[in-house]
Amino acid sequence: MSLINMEARPLDAKMVTRRCIISRLKEVTGAKYRDLIDQKAGGLLILLPQELQKMSADLKEVTKLSLIF
Numbered sequence: 001m002s003l004i005n006m007e008a009r010p011l012d013a014k015m016v017t018r019r020c021i022i023s024r025l026k027e028v029t030g031a032k033y034r035d036l037i038d039q040k041a042g043g044l045l046i047l048l049p050q051e052l053q054k055m056s057a058d059l060k061e062v063t064k065l066s067l068i069f
Contacts (some may be wrong), residue, residue: 006042016041025049026059 009016011023011032020043021036028046036044049055 004043008045018042020045022047 006018006020008022009019011021011027013019013021016036017040019041021041022045024047026049028044033044
């Protein structure tokens with residue numbers, strides 16, 4: 001087992017290279033995810049809603065479609 005230590009930054013940070021980005025699920029889009037990959041982000045931690053099952057069907061569909069690449 002190895003340890004990983006990265007500085008955490010918000011999704012809208014200017015410098016993401018080799019940093020762990022923290023974002024809420026509703027803020028992550030497919031385009032933003034691809035942008036983080038292109039900028040060589042070290043990781044992405046997505047914060048899920050407390051009651052994921054209670055998300056509206058529309059929000060679930062938009063989230064699913066936005067993360068397809």
